[in-house]
Amino acid sequence: MQNQKQTTHSNSASWWAVARSEEVTSKKPLSSDIGNQELVIWRDAAGIARAMEDRCPHRRAPLSRGCVRENGLIQCGYHGWSFDGETGRLREIPNMKSEQRFPPLYKAQSFAVAESGGFVRVCLTPGAEAPAVDAASLPLYGTAHVGLAQEHYLSTFFDDPGMLFGIKGVEFTPYLASDLKAEAGRLVMERNCQWRGLHWPSSFSSEFPISLLSKTDPLTGETELTLRDDALRTLLTAVIAPVPAARGSTAIRWRARLAKTLNGLRAKQLLIGAPFRVFDTIDAAALRRLTPSASVQWQDLRAAIIQTSQASAA
Numbered sequence: 001m002q003n004q005k006q007t008t009h010s011n012s013a014s015w016w017a018v019a020r021s022e023e024v025t026s027k028k029p030l031s032s033d034i035g036n037q038e039l040v041i042w043r044d045a046a047g048i049a050r051a052m053e054d055r056c057p058h059r060r061a062p063l064s065r066g067c068v069r070e071n072g073l074i075q076c077g078y079h080g081w082s083f084d085g086e087t088g089r090l091r092e093i094p095n096m097k098s099e100q101r102f103p104p105l106y107k108a109q110s111f112a113v114a115e116s117g118g119f120v121r122v123c124l125t126p127g128a129e130a131p132a133v134d135a136a137s138l139p140l141y142g143t144a145h146v147g148l149a150q151e152h153y154l155s156t157f158f159d160d161p162g163m164l165f166g167i168k169g170v171e172f173t174p175y176l177a178s179d180l181k182a183e184a185g186r187l188v189m190e191r192n193c194q195w196r197g198l199h200w201p202s203s204f205s206s207e208f209p210i211s212l213l214s215k216t217d218p219l220t221g222e223t224e225l226t227l228r229d230d231a232l233r234t235l236l237t238a239v240i241a242p243v244p245a246a247r248g249s250t251a252i253r254w255r256a257r258l259a260k261t262l263n264g265l266r267a268k269q270l271l272i273g274a275p276f277r278v279f280d281t282i283d284a285a286a287l288r289r290l291t292p293s294a295s296v297q298w299q300d301l302r303a304a305i306i307q308t309s310q311a312s313a314a
Contacts, residue, residue: 013128014219017119017241017253020141024049024120029074031064032251035244037124039111040064042085044072050085051122053109057090063108083108118255119241138239138255144280145251148287150244153252154221155295156287158189161212163286165254165278167227167236169269170210171196177211180294182301185309187216189294193227195266209266210235218302234259235267238276254278 018032019041026043031054033039038054040063052074054064061078069075073082073091082092088110112123114130118138121131146153156163158180162172170193177190192208209230216223220241227236238256245251256276262268 013123013125015114015121015123015128015131016220016243017222018051018122018243018251019049019120020143020253020255021049021115021118021120022141023143026068026072029064029066029068031062032122033246034122034124036246038062038246039122040074041113041120041122042068042074044068044085045070046072048085049113049115049120050074051111051113051120052083052085052088053111055108056081056083057106057108081106085110117239119239119253136237136257138237138257140238140256140258140274140276141254142278143251143253144278145245145249146280146282147249148282149248150221150242150250153242153250154216154298155292156282156290157214157216157223158294158298159290159292161191161214163279163282163290164252165240165276167212167270168273168275169196169266170194170212170227172212173208174293175208176294177208180297180301182218182305183215185218185305187214187218187298187301187305189214189216218305229263229267231263233261233263235262236270236275240278252278 016034018034018039019030023030024041024043030041032041039051040054041049041051044050054062056063056076058081059078061076063074063076066075066077069082073084075082080094081090084091088108090106112128114121117136173192173194175192177192180187180189191212193210193212194208211228213226213228214223222241225238226234228234236256236258238254240252240254242250242252258270258275262270
């Protein structure tokens with residue numbers, strides 16, 4: 001599998017959030033990708049999410065252009081061949097009912113799937129164990145596609161997250177409450193923030209009433225965000241999952257949740273309209289002028305975490 005080799009990172013057991021749970025149904029196959037690896041995703045008759053290479057082994061037709069049958073098999077729209085999502089095995093050919101007659105050559109490539117926290121994640125490595133992920137409910141969600149490679153997307157996040165997403169009423173500053181560091185296998189950083197608007201008596205302030213804590217998976221870039229006030233009370237929680245997509249683009253799937261209690265008028269403005277959004281366009285001119293800061297460290301820290309993880313697994 002040439003494409004699989006191209007998209008597999010140094011730790012091959014990477015789990016990528018290739019879809020939101022709401023997108024994956026038993027009514028219609030969903031097309032997705034991890035880099036150059038094209039995927040088709042659907043739910044079988046038991047409601048379990050399945051993922052296979054988006055290519056019928058017979059005539060190479062995209063399986064995502066087919067359909068999901070009532071028995072949970074995915075059927076190619078070209079010649080009607082049906083496949084089992086768990087194993088990738090060919091189960092039915094029109095006018096042929098004997099499974100023994102189906103050549104093993106026509107087995108489709110299936111991938112491991114794990115679903116939690118409102119995301120469907122896929123691993124390209126056979127036999128990979130599902131990750132332990134917080135299954136907390138995050139009712140707000142969305143998807144954005146940007147014409148920026150995932151590595152550059154993450155570098156931009158560490159230097160200026162305000163170029164990639166917005167939190168209602170929040171202004172990100174260049175000042176860090178804590179430097180980027182490796183902690184419990186993730187890249188952790190806290191950025192000082194202010195409420196947007198005039199600051200009296202000056203437009204600048206040395207006080208930062210809110211901060212954004214981020215925890216990033218070093219392999220996939222999936223990041224947990226926590227907006228906190230000066231009493232360290234959580235105001236908003238979000239997860240962004242930037243997945244490398246075809247032609248050097250990045251697909252960002254995200255989910256978010258407001259805290260049940262918001263203290264202060266500034267915090268309560270989060271209740272008005274959309275409190276969190278991921279941009280699908282990035283200002284290229286501003287990106288060109290962006291001075292590298294925390295991103296200078298992230299590649300070295302990422303490599304150190306991966307090396308430690310591999311040594312522990314050996």
